[in-house]
Amino acid sequence: MPSVSNFSRSLPGSPIRKMLKVIADARARGIDLIKFSAGQPSLPPDEEVVEFVISYLREKPCETSSYTPTQGLRELRELIAMDLERYARIRLDPEREITVTEGASEGMLITMMALLDDGDEAIIFDPSYVSYPHVIRIARGRPIYLPVSIEDGFQPDVERLKELVTPRTKLIFFATPDNPTGRILDGAVARAIVDIARDHDLWLVSDEAYKHLIYEGEHVWMAKLAPERTVVLNTFSKDPAMTGWRLGYVYGPEEAVAEIAKIKQYVTLCSNTLAQIAAMKYLEPEVKDRVLERTIKIYKSRRDAMYEAVRKYLPEAGAYKSPGAMYLFVDLSNYLRRLGLDDETLAERLVNEKHVATIPGSGFGPHGRNHLRLTFVSEPEERIAEGVKRIAELLEAS
Numbered sequence: 361m362p363s364v365s366n367f368s369r370s371l372p373g374s375p376i377r378k379m380l381k382v383i384a385d386a387r388a389r390g391i392d393l394i395k396f397s398a399g400q401p402s403l404p405p406d407e408e409v410v411e412f413v414i415s416y417l418r419e420k421p422c423e424t425s426s427y428t429p430t431q432g433l434r435e436l437r438e439l440i441a442m443d444l445e446r447y448a449r450i451r452l453d454p455e456r457e458i459t460v461t462e463g464a465s466e467g468m469l470i471t472m473m474a475l476l477d478d479g480d481e482a483i484i485f486d487p488s489y490v491s492y493p494h495v496i497r498i499a500r501g502r503p504i505y506l507p508v509s510i511e512d513g514f515q516p517d518v519e520r521l522k523e524l525v526t527p528r529t530k531l532i533f534f535a536t537p538d539n540p541t542g543r544i545l546d547g548a549v550a551r552a553i554v555d556i557a558r559d560h561d562l563w564l565v566s567d568e569a570y571k572h573l574i575y576e577g578e579h580v581w582m583a584k585l586a587p588e589r590t591v592v593l594n595t596f597s598k599d600p601a602m603t604g605w606r607l608g609y610v611y612g613p614e615e616a617v618a619e620i621a622k623i624k625q626y627v628t629l630c631s632n633t634l635a636q637i638a639a640m641k642y643l644e645p646e647v648k649d650r651v652l653e654r655t656i657k658i659y660k661s662r663r664d665a666m667y668e669a670v671r672k673y674l675p676e677a678g679a680y681k682s683p684g685a686m687y688l689f690v691d692l693s694n695y696l697r698r699l700g701l702d703d704e705t706l707a708e709r710l711v712n713e714k715h716v717a718t719i720p721g722s723g724f725g726p727h728g729r730n731h732l733r734l735t736f737v738s739e740p741e742e743r744i745a746e747g748v749k750r751i752a753e754l755l756e757a758s
């Protein structure tokens with residue numbers, strides 16, 4: 361057999377996908393797992409969105425099953441522009457400054473391909489979302505890590521950030537609110553990052569997948585701070601709970617969006633048409649307001665339940681009460697060092713011995729070691745408390 365590429369061989373598999381397989385195997389064995397693993401909302405998409413898609417498919421089967429323009433249905437891009445104007449007074453030209461993508465995942469890959477040349481450096485925070493270093497590598501760039509810590513509320517240290525900038529630095533790539541930490545970028549820190557980007561003529565790539573999932577504080581709309589150099593990634597996976605429909609969008613300066621859309625022409629041609637139709641319904645203000653109001657109330661209560669359970673059952677853990685997103689990123693160093701266990705082994709043992717699915721923190725970067733990422737949106741409060749209790753039982757019994 362001919363060999364596969366060395367490059368591909370050098371990429372590790374995603375720890376989230378690995379855990380999803382472990383979960384699927386456990387399910388196949390009839391095990392009822394408590395799921396703190398994927399960033400998967402447990403709420404269904406809004407009923408009106410579902411009905412709209414079904415009737416659209418019945419009434420216009422050809423249109424619904426056809427390719428759309430690469431940048432997405434024009435009506436959807438107009439609705440996205442209106443949505444951003446409504447929430448943030450961001451004004452975009454739907455023709456030139458927005459492209460629809462297959463989730464934020466495709467968005468980040470084609471953005472990296474559009475912005476990076478061979479060997480260009482892209483600064484990311486450590487920990488940060490699992491895909492960032494790998495999409496940078498796939499685009500032939502070099503990820504450079506800026507460690508962030510719980511003591512600083514996971515805010516990046518701006519002086520250290522400056523020190524990482526070299527003549528090869530091309531961009532700074534981060535999420536706000538963040539996965540895995542739930543941190544919302546502080547306004548003053550965001551402005552300092554913009555100053556660095558302006559001083560060194562860098563792009564900012566801001567992943568705002570969780571912009572609406574905020575329990576305390578306010579979202580920082582990076583494109584308002586630096587419209588001339590910010591590319592924003594978005595998704596319909598999280599607040600509308602449509603992860604499997606694979607839809608998102610990217611917006612930013614015309615020059616960047618044109619290149620991003622050109623690469624998309626060769627990668628996916630266009631995004632899923634049915635999902636675009638669903639997104640059009642979701643973006644109607646009454647529908648979206650209703651969904652957000654319900655969702656945030658439920659998720660906040662679950663976030664509180666998980667934080668309290670961690671405090672109660674894992675008193676030696678480092679826990680940050682995430683003001684946004686879907687996760688608690690729990691530092692278990694005190695337990696794991698004592699037991700001589702690592703986070704990956706712990707996560708596997710938790711599935712097999714305690715039927716609790718989590719994501720090992722080391723998948724989010726070297727500083728994620730000895731942590732577990734616990735998703736709080738997928739289970740009701742009683743199961744959240746039970747799951748955290750089981751984690752404590754395993755750590756105490758080992």
Ligand SMILES: Cc1ncc(COP(=O)(O)O)c(C=O)c1O
Nearest residue numbers: 399463464465535539569595597
């Ligand atoms: C910060 C962040 N960006 C992007 C994604 C990928 O989302 P999508 O489903 O839109 O590809 C996720 C998924 O968990 C995420 O947490």
